[in-house]
């Protein structure tokens with residue numbers, strides 16, 4: 001067994017999701033690398049220490065530059081807000097570290113391109129945490145599409161709805177609400193929520209040629225969490241776009257944080273000439289499937305409980321019929337990343353795949369401003 005020494009930056013929501021994955025992966029997946037939680041890095045020493053103790057990290061750093069400079073770290077995991085992804089990734093690549101980076105890869109496609117160039121020049125294994133690809137039901141959708149079960153695809157439809165910023169008193173900036181500060185987030189729901197929908201879509205249905213987008217900022221000013229001063233809001237609160245895929249299919253996408261009652265409703269639907277599929281994050285272990293080739297008397301929507309040994313990733317877990325959850329998608333991602341290192345076949349989504357999503361989000365924001373259809377630039 002070789003060791004894989006991990007240094008993680010950020011101890012928030014994703015810091016916990018990633019740490020859980022690092023801890024569990026060797027228990028469930030046969031790998032030739034043992035993950036070692038070597039160091040946790042955050043700016044607040046006491047909080048980082050508490051996080052390190054909870055998850056079993058051996059040591060603590062309060063400056064990510066010191067973490068990257070350490071010889072005993074093989075892999076840098078970036079679980080910090082979007083505005084620091086590029087700076088950290090560029091330094092980590094220069095130091096020859098493997099890099100896992102949270103999404104969106106950069107603040108915009110230009111920044112993401114510098115990150116792609118850096119990891120490709122340094123030849124370091126790299127991956128972006130678009131974890132939804134590795135929810136077994138979503139992976140099963142990919143298998144069905146690759147097997148040709150849907151035939152020619154006509155429509156792709158996706159939405160990601162939340163409701164947590166409707167109150168105008170919710171501040172922008174600061175530790176809990178950095179997503180509302182454009183200087184930290186890069187954009188609003190386009191780069192945050194739609195980015196997930198786009199990554200899944202590019203994976204399942206191929207490249208997007210052009211988009212027509214619209215965005216809205218419903219609350220124009222919000223107090224800053226650190227100063228209390230009201231400032232103009234620069235993010236998009238809601239974003240919707242039409243798209244034409246390279247395969248000729250038409251698509252609609254929508255994301256918002258103003259859909260009262262919805263906390264994380266991510267749903268996609270694909271309609272092909274022979275069959276359709278629907279997946280819903282709130283029912284993540286099921287895939288809805290309709291196949292027109294079934295004989296008429298039994299034709300109808302079937303709800304596949306994706307929990308059998310034949311289903312992606314499920315053999316690694318419990319006995320058939322018992323389902324797994326959100327956190328397991330991160331375990332799968334670490335397992336595939338390590339298998340990629342061991343086989344020399346990089347597991348996707350790589351930084352280059354992350355750039356592909358950012359090129360689409362750039363085009364949406366450009367179209368929302370110009371009022372015109374915009375082509376998606378090539379990376």
Ligand SMILES: NC(=O)c1ccc[n+]([C@@H]2O[C@H](COP(=O)([O-])OP(=O)(O)OC[C@H]3O[C@@H](n4cnc5c(N)ncnc54)[C@H](O)[C@@H]3O)[C@@H](O)[C@H]2O)c1
Nearest residue numbers: 010011012013014015042043079080081082102103104129
């Ligand atoms: N894959 C997903 O489904 C998913 C879900 C949520 C968030 N994200 C992404 O993960 C990243 C982090 O989001 P989160 O929800 O975990 O945020 P969070 O606010 O919960 O945690 C962010 C962490 O980064 C730390 N941090 C901030 N600046 C830092 C710096 N300069 N140096 C060291 N640490 C720093 C903060 O102290 C905090 O520990 C973002 O890029 C976000 O878009 C992805």
